Amino acid sequence: MPLTSGATRIFPPASGHGSRIIFRDVTISGTVTDESGTPLPGVGVRQKGGQIATVTGADGKYSIRLPENAGTLVFSFIGYASQEVALGNGTTVNVTMTAQETSLNAVVVVGYGTQKRERVTTAIASVKSENFVKGAVTDAAQLIRGKVAGLNVVTTDANPTSTAQINLRGITTILSGTSPLVLIDGVPGTLTTVAPEDIESIDVLKDGSAAAIYGTRGTNGVILITTKKGRVASAPTIDVNTYFTTQHITRRLDFMDAGQYRQLVAQGKPGAYDYGANTNWLDEVTQRPFSQVYNVSLKGGSQNTSYIVNLNYRKTEGLIRKSNNNILYPRIEVNHKMFDGKLKLSANLGGYQQQFFSGSDGGSYRGDVYRNGLTYNPTDPVRDADGNWTEHTDKTDYANPVSLLEETQGLNQNSNLRTIGTITYTPVKNLDIMLLGSRDLYNSVRGYYETKRHYSTLHDGRNGYASRGTTRTEENLLELTANYDKRIGDHDFTVLGGYSWRQTNYQDYWMQNWDFPTDDFSYNNMGAGLALKRGEAPQNSYQSENKLIGFFFRLNYSYKNRYLLMASIRREGSSKFGANNKYGNFPAISLGWNIANEAFMENATFVSALKLRGGFGITGTEPIDPYMSLNRLNFDTYTLIDGQWIQTINPSTNANPDLRWEKKEETNIGLDYGFLDNRITGSIDLYKRTTRDLLLDYTVPTPPYLYNTIRANAASMENKGIEFQVNVAAIDQKDFQWNTSLNFSTNKNKLLSLSDKNFQLASGYFDAGTTGEPIQQAISRVQIGQPIGNFWGFRSVDIDDDGHWIIEGKDGNPKPIADQQADDKQIIGNGLPKHYLSWNNTLNYKNFDLNITMRGAFGFQILNTARMFYDAPVMLTRGNLLSTAYDNVYGKRPLADDQSLNYVSYYIEDGDYWKIDNITLGYNFTLGKMAIKALRVYASGSNLITFTGYKGIDPEVRVVGLTPGLDDKNRYPSTTTYTLGASFTF
Template identity: 80%
Template sequence: MKRNLPIPPGWIKMNTAAALFQLIVVAALCLESTAASGKTGNRPSAGIPGSLYRQAKISGIVTDESGTPLPGVAIRIKGATNGSVTDASGKYNISIPDNSATLVFSFIGYTTQEVVAGNRTTLNIRLVAVETSLNAVVVVGYGTQKRERVTTAIASVKSENFVKGAVQDAAQLVRGKVAGLNVITPDANPTNTAQINLRGITTLTSGTSPLVLIDGVPGTLTTVAPEDIESIDVLKDGSAAAIYGTRGTNGVILITTRKVHGETPATVEVNSYVTTQKITKRLNFMNAEEYRQLVAQGKPGAFDYGATTNWLDEITRKPVSQVYNISLRGGSQNTSYIANLNYRNMEGLILRSDNKILYPRIEVTHRMFGGKLRLNANLSGYQQTFFAGTDGDSYRGDVYRNGLTYNPTDPVKDKNGNWTEHTDKTAYANPVSLLMETDGKNQNSNLRTLGTVTYTPVKGLDVMLLGSRDLYNSVRGYYETKRNYSTLRDGRNGYASRGTTRTEENLLELTANYQKQINEHDFTLLGGYSWRETNYQDYWMQNWDFPTDDFSYNNIGAGLALARGEAPERSYQSRNKLIGYFFRLNYSFQNKYLLMASFRREGSSKFGRNNKYGNFPAISAGWNIRNENFLKTSKVISALKLRGGFGITGTEPNDPYMSLNRLNFDTYTLINGEWIQVVNPATNANPDLRWEKKEETNIGVDYGLWNNRITGSLDLYRRVTRDLLMDYSVPTPPYLYNTIRANAASMENKGIEFQVNFAAIDRKTLKWTTSLNYSTNRNKLLSLSDKNFQLAAGYFDAGTTEEPIQQPIARIQIGQPIGNFWGFKSVDIDKNGYWIIEGKDGKPKPIADQQADDKQILGNGLPKHYLNFNNSISYKNFDLNITMRGAFGFQILNTPRMFYAAPVMLTRGNLLKSAYDNIYGKRPLADDQSLNYVSYYIEQGDYWKIDNITIGYNVPLKNTTVKALRVYTSGSNLATFTKYSGVDPEIGVTGLTPGLDDRNRYPATTTFTLGVSFTL
């Protein structure tokens, strides 16, 4: 006898997304059909109405999210009075009048769930707990945990609390929301991402970006569309991040994409918004009439070419950007799906700067065998296209710089229609020509496939196998025409570049998680294995001297430079592996005394043969004081937990072959009139190369007052990073090469983080919640040497001021923090307009008599204090969100002022109006005073920003297919209160030269957004 295949509840309601899932799980369904032979769920025979076979009762089990039965859950028929209650095992049964009846499941502390009965006799329900400060679930390494039992420093931000309005990446969603996580947006380049600094700078040469995991798989801040993110969790301290070993030193950001929880009818959500921008602040350069006054005064370098041109206006526009996000989701008790499509068309303030991205994602989850087996398939990625303003990048810095400094009396084109150019000046080019005589495009694609199989053989034990492949491809092309400045300056006569990059990252992880409660003891054990392989490939080629511009970069072999042996080519490939074994124990006694211990042993092919493996232990403990008898009756203290932890994490170097001897084939020597390729050493082998190791201690307290009307946390931490990687000079011989990368330095960061959340007003029609967070960090370099490798001077210099000054910007010195500006301290100006500086003896001296040892610390570019203030107000159908933030206790090197407030630069173009202001109230600088890096150009950088204001209205709807409709408007970077004279004091805080306001940086903007979202 032929038996019909059982159909999961709600299957026939699914659309194309669910149909795709049929291809994935059809075999599993066949297995389930065999195992469930004779059970309910079969369709009636063809030709017989299904209602004749309808049973009058529905039964099932109601559980929580972990699968624990819930007794006392109320079940009723919507619109009727009859109902039922679950028994001690969570079981229930209830009579229903017809197939269209809707069952309502409600229980104190859980979200009420409504389910249409349909053609079912068995209906099992999972209720989701209402989130409070105590039972809120946060994502931790390889799992989740209730906030009440967390013993480490973890911050969690849900989607409803994200920064509203237009954002470019995931980090901007939590800007100002997490104490100690500093998210900086230094410019408005549409292809840039935010800079992240978590608890200070911890490295000298390695990367500073945190590990970003999207649904457990490594990615970047732009791997997923911001509108498709459900929550972001930040593992801040070492005891939380140690489970990730070598990748956890800079912190871990766990991004969870939107999911379907429980039975959900097919739902369509649409969110769309349009934005425009304006430049935040224009630097006050001279216009044409003011410049002509300099010509009339006979100032050296000033020439009047007869035109009136606003060059900044010529290279900028009023951009209009659009974002569309469409999400389809639904599910039954056994099968859920979500399909999301996001399209972003971002226009930049500068002409031709753009960024077009398409993000597709589809995820399907299926439960079978009574929920014991769970299958999840996730397919996502993006396609990105943007104009390449320079070779391989979207933005060419000298376009903006020349837009400020090009002579305002010069026309854009001369009378013959040619671009006006002056090749006799250094670093001086027509900015419109640089844009228009360039053709370039970058095309990037990312495909991420992720699958998990989770098996629960016994209650409390979950065994999960995760496999993923992340494939990234980039194809780039760039061309400078025969009319480009490079032809006039360098004789290129048409220049082309072509290149491609491919990165493949494969990940396989097997984990087992076991939860067990024995009387008042709760145990959670995690064990796992992780294998990751990364393969990177890149090549590029260049050519110039083309017969025509018609081919652009698409016929690169037509250039003559390659045939003459002048054009370079390069290709490269690398591969590395990372293998880890890890274990974690979480223990709770009476929900009062908490313990977490973890250990990860990890091996990497990037390190020397003597240090392939490293150990990364962590331990933390907590005391839920509120659960003690002496506080149980307190009406003031509703939550109080003391916690402390210690953990060790590591940092990988970027280059996978630094521990090996490498040869260089790029040099040639002339022997007997013939150029012969020479093989020479490129690096020294270092078999002792190992991880940078960060040891961190964290002590914190979580609190809640007056029934959690006020909640928050306080953390104090100290982190010491040892075995920092640096390049050291070594003798040759015995070494083959004169430098070696080795682990020898150490650094300290310590600080305080404080957060308070206050539900100020909580009424039916009026609600106001406010939060304030503060963080401070102190950084100090402890050492630059060890017993094997020494830096005798005890310091090294970093950064450069560019020509014509060409001096180091910062000094990295033992006993001092990273970010110290190092230069001459200006104290006065003499009667002839020349700088007077302070000598090493503290006495003033002419700058012409400067000595290297006259330099001193002039300030520091790392803010010592960060303060963020967030407010959310709702009144009836209106809502208002205001985000404010600030940074204090730091200085900025104003390089635009240093270069363009000096009269001598008139020979290179336009100047700031302040170039002829009195210095120290005496007189302007002399016309021939050379450019100098002095303290006069270092300014206080403190600022306070009204960062975002969003006003929304939820339109009331009745008798319509639209379930929800919201319109909103938003403004970002609206106002900045600062004494800094530059464009924007929000500048980079990473690397060894923080606080540098680059004169070439893409300008900052104020953004205005109008959006609508609705649900069907």
């Protein structure tokens, strides 16, 4: 006869003597859900140490009858962390289970949704917060530096307002932007839109079949940033993370000190003058910066509601005096579900307030401050005997760097407000209909002033110069999507359909004025200057608007989790396109084969995962400017009629109704693998991407055209390469774990064409970049059949007995540089690295953790402009020189004092480098039952050691644009950063 709840069972004593033992049975019931509150069927529920067990039903509910002293229930389910719940006096136990990631069930973010890693058929990389680069970072990209094969994140300087440069699978455009599309919680943003400490994961859509769902915005790849969230049915917790950093310059260029300079004066070198002082100008314009970051997060939730409130404050100082960046990031997100989970609401309010010193007109840094800190005469005093700044206005591009700092006043104030709301309705099981709406508002107010004592007054007669400007950008987004999952036997389907509408409005106004009666007003009384009244100073205002709408569809199919298909298409229209090309289609298809799930692999127990995948997709790139396809009018010209200047109206450019998107076609073949119970995992990808209809400015006849240039789609380019990633859990013991990963990628770029049937570039090339005054030569040549980034100049082979360059002529024979001809120039290097390698290590010993990140780039050259300008004796007439300026060249003798500056291959250096990029050592305290639940302290160093033969500050130089590999002599210096931090959980 079965027992009912509360029934009594009587057991005789073991030996037949003594008292009988009486136990009462109790029935425990409840509901088991996942973190989103969705009921979990099939969860195992058992008595710990006993035989009594049951499972949850389709509604996640369970009921189990146990002895009164059963003690503990154990809940277990595949893909979720097991939980143990001690039984008390109650009879209801509800449990929320937390997903436990494995290589198979790990969820990655894809376009408009998520997908289990096992079913991904495209090239997608996912990095969770626990695997981010540790220590101090300034933007989201630096969190995954060296973590994703093929994604090259480069930090070219230590300017507090700079962001990392990103190159994903090579350069794919000539004139359009190279930055990937960045989406934060599904809404477009930038790498600095959200605080790095508020990011939960970053997913990178690398190939065309993954990015095609974003149409004309996906050519440069897509970075999906997911912010941290609150959890339903969780107690409130407070997380505090704070750290403090300081920096020093990575490498000081070896310029002459006052003693060395005076030796040149004693030798009577042209341009050398001794002014009697001993000044280290670089020390005068630099500082030992101290920066601090505070992040406080409150999160929690009830059964139907979750919330998170995050506040991040960053007060950053730079190596150059007065350079700073202060940012406040507030964010609040609330998620709520109702009607038994059928309706879900989400509201997200965030943004930032930013303020920094404006060291240049509209910017944060004036490059000639650092350059003059190197080149100003070390025997010159900062001020003369009368207290005035020492200046030498007779010299070109030469100014007292301390004066440039002290006689400049400026402030940039930026604010960003992002409001995001979603409504998700589930009318029937497995069908989610979501409406997303967002508004992103950006406002910037900037002011800049150069006093009457500034170099601009002495050199240019400005007599006080002011600039004022403001910018406003508004971006509205509305997206409606429907997602349906269905399983029929061994067949799994996921169908996505959607509509997207985006409107962007940009406004900008600025004005300049000079010749002020006093410095007292700074930039706050623009009308007091006289230049505007005389018609000398400019002012301008501008507004533009563009719209982008798209319809998209995607099908995911899986048969027995072995054979996988993903197909998508997006039809998108943009107001930036010409009248004849308003819409474009962007299809994609990818296939996958989970080989490890086949029956013939059952005995291959060392193989945990093995998936072959291949895909093809087409993505696009919008033109940067919104009105290039239209007839635009110009009101800036005047004509003299009857003795009066009359404003005239005329077209300003040639219209191009055929203007369209740049189209990238990409094929990707990949293999994902896992061995030895996934102790070894990784992927291999081979890709080929061809970009067609590249935008370029072409020369056209007049007539029929009004002007002799037009922007049109006619060029094409190719990139191909290999990516390899391996992750190894090398040691996995109770007290010691070591995980290591290796990423390698290679890219080969080639320009296929610069012409089509309508527009031709007869020469087959054009030149890009400039060395600047006084050399005034182009730096790179963009040529059919060659890669982007080729340095184009004279190949130096020797110097003659008088110390003048000998170069290689077009016939291959040496000739004096004085006899140079334009056709003697040739390719003398390339600035794009051919290979990237990174090695990441995480070690844990009891409560200690150690993270070591190393990375490098190989197979490229750098134009060292600091040497090209200041390793030549002739530049002594413009200030100080490198201490090597009078060393022997080619083992013969120094350059002649009258050898003019030249752009020659002698200054092209191999840029290969290997960096110990970050080392972080942390300790986690065991606190027991205290108010502080967790405490971690850590110390970190970034950009610690660089192994390279390059003679400049840092071989990590620009990798984007048409002149990669250029080490600008005005660059903000690179630094080594040291960090102390702590994180608390309450």
